[in-house]
Amino acid sequence: MADSKAKSTKPANKTPPKSPSDPAKDRAAKRLSCDSNSSHEGAVAGDLSALEEAFRKFAIHGDTRATGKEMHGKNWSKLCKDCHVIDGKNVTVTDVDIVFSKIKGKSSRTITFDQFKEALQELSKKRFKDKSDEEAVQEIYKLIEGKAPVISGVTKAISSPTVSRLTDTSKFTGSHKERFDPSGKGKGRAGREDLVDASGYVSGYKHAGTYDHKVQGSK
Numbered sequence: 544m545a546d547s548k549a550k551s552t553k554p555a556n557k558t559p560p561k562s563p564s565d566p567a568k569d570r571a572a573k574r575l576s577c578d579s580n581s582s583h584e585g586a587v588a589g590d591l592s593a594l595e596e597a598f599r600k601f602a603i604h605g606d607t608r609a610t611g612k613e614m615h616g617k618n619w620s621k622l623c624k625d626c627h628v629i630d631g632k633n634v635t636v637t638d639v640d641i642v643f644s645k646i647k648g649k650s651s652r653t654i655t656f657d658q659f660k661e662a663l664q665e666l667s668k669k670r671f672k673d674k675s676d677e678e679a680v681q682e683i684y685k686l687i688e689g690k691a692p693v694i695s696g697v698t699k700a701i702s703s704p705t706v707s708r709l710t711d712t713s714k715f716t717g718s719h720k721e722r723f724d725p726s727g728k729g730k731g732r733a734g735r736e737d738l739v740d741a742s743g744y745v746s747g748y749k750h751a752g753t754y755d756h757k758v759q760g761s762k
Contacts, residue, residue: 593688597622598656604692613653616643618692619662625693626686628663634670642666663687 599611601622606615614622623629623639646662647654654662667679674682712723723729744751 594660594684595656597626597687597690598659600691601625613655614659615653616640616647619643619654619659621692622687622690623666626690628666628670628683628686630670633672634666638666638669 598614601618602611602614603609604618604621606618620636620639620643623634624636628634629636629639642662642665643654646658646665663683664676664680667683668676671679671682712720712727713725715723
């Protein structure tokens with residue numbers, strides 16, 4: 544009995560041995576696979592329309608946490624102003640706000656890209672009254688495609704007599720006057736500390752450093 548257990552053999556492996564692969568072929572197949580994946584990703588990115596790009600740019604404007612997939616009412620109004628959807632005649636700020644409230648959900652504060660297109664379709668009827676519905680939509684799309692938020696409200700420096708008087712170095716007196724040269728440029732350390740003049744000339748001598756020049760000129 545013990546001999547029969549000792550002599551028991553392992554089941555035969557019927558899987559045929561793999562043939563050695565060609566490293567060059569493997570590298571080529573891997574490269575083709577990577578190329579196909581990258582081309583697919585490029586195609587997906589290329590599918591993003593100019594209208595959707597504009598939507599995302601305005602959707603994230605002023606909000607670092609925004610994903611670009613939804614747009615708030617404030618950014619919607621800015622888009623309509625910056626892209627001249629609001630013309631002050633056919634479409635007003637009130638019209639834009641009414642359409643936004645109509646399109647968005649009752650409990651929602653934002654609109655998606657699909658809802659955005661619905662809102663534009665509503666406004667296009669008022670903005671381009673003399674065109675057909677399809678033409679009006681295309682015209683309003685053209686106003687927005689490729690656009691980005693306009694940055695405005697940059698603070699500008701305001702000049703006033705008070706500020707001018709306080710910054711005019713020619714009117715400084717005392718120790719403050721010593722800190723600037725006649726052109727108004729600061730002297731740096733020399734204007735703050737009493738530095739020892741080791742040139743050998745008396746203080747205020749105007750012809751310092753001209754001795755060598757005179758001697759060479761006389762020769």
